Amino acid sequence: MGSILDALLKLQEVEIQLTELRQRIGAKQHAVRAQEKRIAVHTTELETKRKAMRDRQVEADRLNLDVKSFEDRVAKLRTQLNSAKTNKEYSTLLSEINTHKADSAKVEERTLNLFTELDAAKKIIDQEDARLADEQTRLAEVRKSARDYEQQVADRLKALTSERERAAEAVPEPVLGTFGRVAEKHDGQAMAVVLRTNPRREEFVCSGCNMGVTLQQVNAIISRDEPVFCNICGRILFLEGSLTSGAR
């Protein structure tokens, strides 16, 4: 194994630590965004319910007025009834009164139902208001947790970042670019050790994807100072232990 592979292994070591740290920071930020989203959804739902409640309140108020105007009308008809001149006039007025009373009873029932619905809706909205307040408290907590964590690891992140820069200096430019792309694809794990699957046979696999590595590739890793990639997962292959001394 050549100096490039040695440099890559050092870089890999830092890269993994850096990736883990960034993922932990990312997870905290993700929790904040998820909570913000939850609150946004609840707020919209609650607003829709409030609007429905307001609409029902308006309808209930209107029906209440209708009941009042029925009552006024019936009162007027009763006065007319008392001064009715003929039987015919009397019975017409009486029938009109009865019709109004029946209509009024229907509206009154509808109004009552609406007020019952409004009471129930108000209770639900109050409960959801309380739930939303809890969600806001939780948001403040996860925000604080994310902020605290970022502060707590800021120095380590800075140290690892400059350590990565130093480790990267020892790697030639094109190889470094490839390393970065492979690392990004595999959670920082740009490199994979080659494993011998059978001590008596020259059969090898990439530890990253468990797919076969040829003897030719193994020999290239031993003899050349350039990265050899797994044909399947694209990771940069390296050797450990007895394999480094030669597979032949």
Ligand SMILES: [Zn+2]
């Ligand atoms: Zn592989």
